[in-house]
Amino acid sequence: MTRFFRIYWTFASNQIKSNFVYKGRFYLFIIRKFLGMFIYYYLWMAVYAGTSSGSIGGFTRGEMVLYVFLSYTVSDIVMVGISSEIGKDVLDGSVALNLVKPVNYRLYLTFQSLGVMIYRVVVPSVFIWIGLEIYKVTELGMPVIRPLSLLCFLVSMLLSFFVYVFFDYCFGMLAFVTTYIFGMNIMKNAALNLLSGKLAPVSFFPPVIQEIFSFLPFTAMTYVPVMIYLGKYPGAEVLGQLGKQAFWAVALYLAGSLLWKKIEKRIVVLGG
Amino acid sequence: MDGNVIELRNVRKEFVTAKHYPGWSGAVKGLFSGEKEKKVAVDDISFGIKEGEIVGYIGSNGAGKSTTIKMMSGILTPTSGSCMVNGLEPYRNRKKNAKNIGVVFGQRTQLWWDLPLSETYTVLKEIYGVSDGDYAERMNFFEDVLELGEFMHNTVRTLSLGQRMRADLAAALLHNPKVLFLDEPTIGLDVVVKDRIRLAIREINETYHTTVILTTHDLNDIEELCRRIIIIDAGKKIYDSTLSQLKKDYGFRCSITFEWKDMPDEAQTRMLRDMGGNIGYRESDKGAKVYFSKKEISVAQVIGKVMGIVEVKDIQIKETELTDIVKDIYQNSAGMGV
Structure with missing residues (x-):
């Protein structure tokens, strides 16, 4: 087990190091994140300015501020795509090099993503969270998050990561069939922004749609951890939601294994 | 076979690809046709390596x-x-x-x-x-x-x-x-x-x-x-x-390039062109190139023959290079319609 981690951890750590290589990219990345979050923030504030009740879909204006920044940072951390990596590997044929090593391709990709995830927790999400917590206590007069809730939030986020990565692995298998998945990836991201709760809380949708969503894995990607942080789930339901996330992680993992078995036989290496 | 690290037996690999057509109309046609093409990349290959x-x-x-x-x-x-x-x-x-x-x-x-x-x-x-x-x-x-x-x-x-x-x-x-x-x-x-x-x-x-x-x-x-x-x-x-x-098997072909001291006269040239024994002869600027098969005649014999006819300044012997051999083999296999 330790050997396992020593092997795969090197992929994560090298990925983290790679993220610091280009200075310009490093700073632009942070600026882009803030830009995205604030556009989103002002949009929602305009929406709230137009309502008289001060609450939409069970969210007060203050909670919406928290939701905006949280969902943005969480989805940024959790949704580290591996399908684009698979797509690139397939298109230029470098998948060959990954297959001649005594390494599991999916775990290799997963740990690379884990590296990116860890990097993104530090740059810059954790600082935004601290800022949010201060805002929450001073401006909204809400209590500081309890250690147990914080723990549940972190666990839930880790589960979200696995749900997304294993989902994206299945999606990435398409690259072996269609060769080019760049366009489909854009479509997928657009759909996920809506389905995972990144753009708007799922509780904003009509009840029927919410019902449908509850049978899909997508809310397990962003919405659940954010709602846990906001304390929107009463006691026992938190465990239920975590269980659901775990279920999807396992189910998508198994689906991925099945797909790989089917596809392994028909791999084509492009580019000679 | 024992002692082989690698052993291939009748290995065959086919690739199936979507069929593409040439030209602009072909590019569009390719979008709608579901035709597949089968290509055989490796056909019945066997070998063992120790x-x-x-x-x-x-x-x-x-x-x-x-x-x-x-x-x-x-x-x-x-x-x-x-x-x-x-x-x-x-x-x-x-x-x-x-x-x-x-x-x-x-x-x-x-x-x-x-x-x-x-x-x-x-x-x-x-x-x-x-x-x-x-x-x-x-x-x-x-x-x-x-x-x-x-x-x-x-x-x-x-x-x-x-x-x-x-x-x-x-x-x-x-x-x-x-x-x-x-x-x-x-x-x-x-x-x-x-x-x-x-x-x-x-x-x-x-x-x-x-x-x-x-x-x-x-x-x-x-x-x-x-x-x-x-x-x-x-x-x-x-x-x-x-x-x-x-x-x-293939490397018996040999060529010798001669440079003449004095250009041969007509009678000498005729003798050179007609040395017999399947010896090829091609004139160049200041000399000539002579081709032959080592199976039929030795290098020394060829040189002796030539030097008996005309006075020589410089000699260059060239064995068939691997490149030529391989080129030959490729072309032969293509010629046999394999």
């Missing part, structure tokens, strides 16, 4: 060399036939097989692009579970034969092609594999780096008894490294023998 051999695996572009390598390294699954490497079926035991083999694809790199070169080796050390002692020993070895030290801490993307190739070769060898697949390891390299790479391959083969399979278009690679060559064309094996046998 431990410690260096085998040159050659063929023209698209002959199926890389596809064979990819099947032996477990990336591709043969359509039919069996392929065993170290007693394992590579594509069924990909991870296990990977521990026994090292692969270099000349056109790709397995080095970590954005990081210093040394990081790649620490990753590989973990992946293959190389012990600290072995790691140090092998790094010393690479330092000696590949001279990696000078750029060990440079970022991979800043390395020259020659440096990168040397580093890639070392990366494939870090775990001391039993079998080394080299797919065009000298592509695009200058003479000095080519020499260094060849030297390293030979040294590794001698020190560790590594079995090496080498595809290349540079026949000097073959001449300097391989005792045995396998030639394939259009997916079929067309020649498999030792290099010396190949030369015996």
Whole structure:
């Protein structure tokens, strides 16, 4: 087990190091994140300015501020795509090099993503969270998050990561069939922004749609951890939601294994 | 067969691709047609390779060399036939097989692009579970034969092609594999780096008894490294023998270039043109080129004949080069309609 981690951890750590290589990219990345979050923030504030009740879909204006920044940072951390990596590997044929090593391709990709995830927790999400917590206590007069809730939030986020990565692995298998998945990836991201709760809380949708969503894995990607942080789930339901996330992680993992078995036989290496 | 590290039996690989049509209308047509095309990349190939051999695996572009390598390294699954490497079926035991083999694809790199070169080796050390002692020993070895030290801490993307190739070769060898697949390891390299790479391959083969399979278009690679060559064309094996046998089979053609002291007169020229014994004769600026088969007449006899007719200033004897032989074999196989 330790050997396992020593092997795969090197992929994560090298990925983290790679993220610091280009200075310009490093700073632009942070600026882009803030830009995205604030556009989103002002949009929602305009929406709230137009309502008289001060609450939409069970969210007060203050909670919406928290939701905006949280969902943005969480989805940024959790949704580290591996399908684009698979797509690139397939298109230029470098998948060959990954297959001649005594390494599991999916775990290799997963740990690379884990590296990116860890990097993104530090740059810059954790600082935004601290800022949010201060805002929450001073401006909204809400209590500081309890250690147990914080723990549940972190666990839930880790589960979200696995749900997304294993989902994206299945999606990435398409690259072996269609060769080019760049366009489909854009479509997928657009759909996920809506389905995972990144753009708007799922509780904003009509009840029927919410019902449908509850049978899909997508809310397990962003919405659940954010709602846990906001304390929107009463006691026992938190465990239920975590269980659901775990279920999807396992189910998508198994689906991925099945797909790989089917596809392994028909791999084509492009580019000679 | 016993003692074979690699054993291929009637291996065949087909690829199915969407059919494409030429031209603008063809590009649009391709969007709507679901037609598939079947291409046979490797067709019924069998051979065995013994431990410690260096085998040159050659063929023209698209002959199926890389596809064979990819099947032996477990990336591709043969359509039919069996392929065993170290007693394992590579594509069924990909991870296990990977521990026994090292692969270099000349056109790709397995080095970590954005990081210093040394990081790649620490990753590989973990992946293959190389012990600290072995790691140090092998790094010393690479330092000696590949001279990696000078750029060990440079970022991979800043390395020259020659440096990168040397580093890639070392990366494939870090775990001391039993079998080394080299797919065009000298592509695009200058003479000095080519020499260094060849030297390293030979040294590794001698020190560790590594079995090496080498595809290349540079026949000097073959001449300097391989005792045995396998030639394939259009997916079929067309020649498999030792290099010396190949030369015996095909290398009997010889040419001698003469430079005259004084230009021969008409009578002499007539005699030269008509020396008999299947000797070809072609005049050039200040001399002539004479072709013959060593099976029929010896070099000394030819020179004697010519010098009996005309006074000679300079002589250059040229044995058939491997390039010519291989060109011959390719063309013959095409001519036979294989």
